[in-house]
Amino acid sequence: MKYFQYLALLYTEIFLDWRFNRPGELLRRLNAFVLARNTSKAPGEPPDVPFTRDDLNKVAFWMATGSGKTLIMQLNYHQFLHYNREPLDNILLITPNEGLTEQHMEEMAASNIPCKRFSLEESGLSLTDRHTVRVIEITKLVEEKRGVGVRVPIECFQGNNLIFVDEGHKGTGGQAWRKFRDALGETGFTFEYSATFGQALTAARDDELTAEYGKSIVFDYSYRYFYGDGYGKDFQILNLREEISEEDTDTLLLGNLLCFYEQQRCFLEQEEALRPYNLEKPLWVFVGSSVNAVYSENKQKRSDVLTVARFLHRFLTNRDGWAVRTIEKIVQGQSGLIDQDGKDLFAGRFAYLRGLVTDPQAIYQDVLAKVFFAPAGGALHICDLRGQEGELGLKVGGSGDYFGLIYIGDTSEFKKLVRQDDSGIVVEDDAISDSLFASINDSNTTINILIGAKKFIEGWNSWRVSNMGLLNIGRSEGSQIIQLFGRGVRLRGRDFSLKRSSALDGEHPQHLRLLETLNIFAVRANYMAQFREYLEREGVETEGHVEIPLAIRPNRDFLAKGLVVPELPAGRSFTNECQILLAPDPAARVTVDMSLKVEAIRSQADGVVTASIRAGQERVIPRESLDLVDWQTVYLELLKFKEQKRFSNLVLRPETPRRLLEADEPRLYRLIADETVVRPRSCEQVALLQETVLSILRKYLEKYYRVCQERWESRNMVYGLLRENHPNFQDYTVKIPRSERQLIAAVKQLIDEGQRIYEQETSELPNIHFDRHLYQPLLLDRDVRIKTTPPGLKESERRFVQDLREYVRREAAGKLASKEIFLLRNLTRGKGIGFFENEGFFPDLILWIKEGGSQRIVFVEPHGMVYEKAYWTSDKTRLHERLRKLSQDWAARGELKNVTLDAFIISATPYDTLREYYGDGNWTREEFARKHILFFGNLGEVDYLDLLFTETSA
Numbered sequence: 034m035k036y037f038q039y040l041a042l043l044y045t046e047i048f049l050d051w052r053f054n055r056p057g058e059l060l061r062r063l064n065a066f067v068l069a070r071n072t073s074k075a076p077g078e079p080p081d082v083p084f085t086r087d088d089l090n091k092v093a094f095w096m097a098t099g100s101g102k103t104l105i106m107q108l109n110y111h112q113f114l115h116y117n118r119e120p121l122d123n124i125l126l127i128t129p130n131e132g133l134t135e136q137h138m139e140e141m142a143a144s145n146i147p148c149k150r151f152s153l154e155e156s157g158l159s160l161t162d163r164h165t166v167r168v169i170e171i172t173k174l175v176e177e178k179r180g181v182g183v184r185v186p187i188e189c190f191q192g193n194n195l196i197f198v199d200e201g202h203k204g205t206g207g208q209a210w211r212k213f214r215d216a217l218g219e220t221g222f223t224f225e226y227s228a229t230f231g232q233a234l235t236a237a238r239d240d241e242l243t244a245e246y247g248k249s250i251v252f253d254y255s256y257r258y259f260y261g262d263g264y265g266k267d268f269q270i271l272n273l274r275e276e277i278s279e280e281d282t283d284t285l286l287l288g289n290l291l292c293f294y295e296q297q298r299c300f301l302e303q304e305e306a307l308r309p310y311n312l313e314k315p316l317w318v319f320v321g322s323s324v325n326a327v328y329s330e331n332k333q334k335r336s337d338v339l340t341v342a343r344f345l346h347r348f349l350t351n352r353d354g355w356a357v358r359t360i361e362k363i364v365q366g367q368s369g370l371i372d373q374d375g376k377d378l379f380a381g382r383f384a385y386l387r388g389l390v391t392d393p394q395a396i397y398q399d400v401l402a403k404v405f406f407a408p409a410g411g412a413l414h415i416c417d418l419r420g421q422e423g424e425l426g427l428k429v430g431g432s433g434d435y436f437g438l439i440y441i442g443d444t445s446e447f448k449k450l451v452r453q454d455d456s457g458i459v460v461e462d463d464a465i466s467d468s469l470f471a472s473i474n475d476s477n478t479t480i481n482i483l484i485g486a487k488k489f490i491e492g493w494n495s496w497r498v499s500n501m502g503l504l505n506i507g508r509s510e511g512s513q514i515i516q517l518f519g520r521g522v523r524l525r526g527r528d529f530s531l532k533r534s535s536a537l538d539g540e541h542p543q544h545l546r547l548l549e550t551l552n553i554f555a556v557r558a559n560y561m562a563q564f565r566e567y568l569e570r571e572g573v574e575t576e577g578h579v580e581i582p583l584a585i586r587p588n589r590d591f592l593a594k595g596l597v598v599p600e601l602p603a604g605r606s607f608t609n610e611c612q613i614l615l616a617p618d619p620a621a622r623v624t625v626d627m628s629l630k631v632e633a634i635r636s637q638a639d640g641v642v643t644a645s646i647r648a649g650q651e652r653v654i655p656r657e658s659l660d661l662v663d664w665q666t667v668y669l670e671l672l673k674f675k676e677q678k679r680f681s682n683l684v685l686r687p688e689t690p691r692r693l694l695e696a697d698e699p700r701l702y703r704l705i706a707d708e709t710v711v712r713p714r715s716c717e718q719v720a721l722l723q724e725t726v727l728s729i730l731r732k733y734l735e736k737y738y739r740v741c742q743e744r745w746e747s748r749n750m751v752y753g754l755l756r757e758n759h760p761n762f763q764d765y766t767v768k769i770p771r772s773e774r775q776l777i778a779a780v781k782q783l784i785d786e787g788q789r790i791y792e793q794e795t796s797e798l799p800n801i802h803f804d805r806h807l808y809q810p811l812l813l814d815r816d817v818r819i820k821t822t823p824p825g826l827k828e829s830e831r832r833f834v835q836d837l838r839e840y841v842r843r844e845a846a847g848k849l850a851s852k853e854i855f856l857l858r859n860l861t862r863g864k865g866i867g868f869f870e871n872e873g874f875f876p877d878l879i880l881w882i883k884e885g886g887s888q889r890i891v892f893v894e895p896h897g898m899v900y901e902k903a904y905w906t907s908d909k910t911r912l913h914e915r916l917r918k919l920s921q922d923w924a925a926r927g928e929l930k931n932v933t934l935d936a937f938i939i940s941a942t943p944y945d946t947l948r949e950y951y952g953d954g955n956w957t958r959e960e961f962a963r964k965h966i967l968f969f970g971n972l973g974e975v976d977y978l979d980l981l982f983t984e985t986s987a
Contacts, residue, residue, distance in 0.1 A: 034104070037100065037252075037254045046112060049113065049115075050116070056086070082248075090222050091249045092225075093249040096228060099265060099523045102199070114164065119193055125151070125194060126197040126199065130172070152167075193221045194222075196221060198224065228519055230250065263532045264524075265522040265524050268521075270554075271288075271554040283343075285554065286341065287344070287356065291400075293315060301403075307542060309528075311526065313496040316483060318483045318502070339447070342427075342451065343458070346413035351397070358393070404436060405436045406429070407429035412457055414427070415427060415451060416435075417444060417448065425440075430459065436479060438473070438483050473497075474497065493520070494520075498520065503553070518568065528732060533546075535549075574771075576770065581781060582765070583798075586791050594855070601746055607745050608682050613684065614683075615693075617692070618737055621733055621740050623702050624702070626705040627707075627721075627725050650708075661719050662691075664690060665687075667723070668687045670731075671734060678735060685734075694726065704725070706725065751923050752924065752929040763864065779797040780797050782797075783795060783798055790810050799812065800812045806855075808857075811834065813831050829897065829939070840982075848979070851885075859878055866892075874912060876894045876912070877895060887932070890935070891981065893981075894909065894936070898947050912936040
């Protein structure tokens, strides 16, 4: 599970504990909090309403699409049953539609939670199934039964009910749902889950409802937090300044076709390098909230779907060379479409494409071949797939393959409009083909373009979406649009982390970001304006970011002082000098979470649609399951992976992969998965087991190689002079939301001035100025609006630099009179100086204490110690012990002898807190100091640094 899922469950556990065991005290404390808030409000500001006992009967979770609401719901079920002491009359799960009902039932069955569809004939819980969850759509609830059809009156659910509600506000009007919910939960307890509470409450325009949810939302992990933590794709919204003509609309659509083509080509050409990131073949979708493709506007028939179809036909026929001419303009950034900043909409784009080909005719021919499977072009054919409700296949005349699909509600009305349009598009029937939509996620699908409506928003599960065009967006449909957006930005990520590569450490393929970005555009400017408004209500930055370069200024006088750092001797190479054999090594133990992958594959195999994350437990693959694995294929795939990673000096024997998974003293992997992953019961599940084994072994192989490489480098380093080209000297890129125009202007002006940022601390761009640091400026991670690469100093690092600055000033004529002090921020893996024994460690800061002809290099790590491993098992805290020997070894191999190495942890966790559980629980400050763990003093107190400066390497 991810940290935010743990927090959601922890807060629920705390609330349920108080609600069942100390309800009176809970109510008293909540209202004391309300009173304190109301007391601090400004005159005229409306007061918060106090809590009542009824408010303790509901909790709600505001969590982004893809953040695991289904997992939270299933664990909430177990949490409530643990605390509940009263017999339940009903356990109900209420969904907005039948698709999500099927999804939830599949998920609960997989998690061994008893469930069934609600039936009037079986209402009420019997002794034999008293914990069974009954699932029903909110659209089937009525106040009283009338007429025929499946309708369930509320009175069927009288008694003590446990209610789970998934996006309940989507299936019916807000007031109607509220009436049903209040009746159902009158004497029981309710859990509600939604990604779009913000949109629902805005649409309801109900202050009372807003106040009610303000009390009940126990955890807010809405999309802005999900994205801010690095989860999901980046997104780029193409903002037009004003409405455009039909001609410009076609230009916009062609620009987006090129965006899609660039992504598709990158995916096909970089497939091996991209494999570890679990990306899928790109898909270009057009989506709207209306079920029908035809609607009325100002008493005129209008169809955005027809607009797209006309464009496709125009591109495919290329009359008068329009497509080729327009491609040339777009790629050169001269499309004539102007964004809100007055720049061409496509200026600076298509870097990957321009690096491959610039001839517009060649681009056009390749788009025809790769996207439309029709190198010669031709007319667009729209084919009604008989027997496949709502599906219209798209292909080029003379081509046998469908490249696209229109998936709408009323196909006959749309076909009639196409025939009346007389644009040359051919309409025909296809009585043979199977459903194109059902196979759209298959690896061998030919569908590159999907044009659809409301049925996309709920119940469709795909990882392919890379370009999204907006059609017919209505003002009352914010919740559905946020849901749609959430599905578009979903990402499996490397090692199924769900995160984009920019939020992960390490080096990544050069053009990966291209495929981790969702491009969003609209066929009409007012659609985009409404879409942006919805996102901004959710706290999402829609205007993108401005990236401002900031060059550092190294202090060349300091670099001329002969400071040294450990480095590999020139000409030495791990790849050329060391051959390694893949073998068991506890230091390379890996963790693989397959719980998300399980769901994705099952949804394809069983036709179940889902966007949730299933609860997984730690599992071991038994020997009898390992017998089901195709080890020859595993071996060949690992060889391919080894070549892809360029691990040419790694030897892999055919029998090794199985031995690695069978090793158990200690075990070399930690697997989080469903039971069916390790004990498959079908061919599909065996395929999943095969994929799981490969995921473990790929990750282990890469980590094992890095362990060996870093051990070899640690053993072979020598002292070398620190120079300006060292990777720790890296210029900054400052990233600020485009909407922060005043801040952008202030930061640009500060940088353009060229002096203040390098000589003093500034408010526009937070930094700490310490004149003994080897370059300026040294930025801080303090303003939430500003992100920098490399990242700024964290608070504990800033505190140390500030304390060191004060100490150096105070002792300049005293304890440091004969010494020179220099400091350098040490970057992370791939750039900074790291140490490796069992785990990699890159200390935050490097301190040189130079006296006469000798120098002492101290690696400093200021950070909290609450989650630090025990001293005797931590490479980080015991680094100072290793450095004594490494210092001697490195000196012996080089010419520099008067160099010593040392390391200190500066604990941001106070001594009184840390001593309770660190060591044997009785360590004194002196004992911590002997272990090179020091503690920050009170603000302004820097005497603790005496120990760092007087410590010797002995």
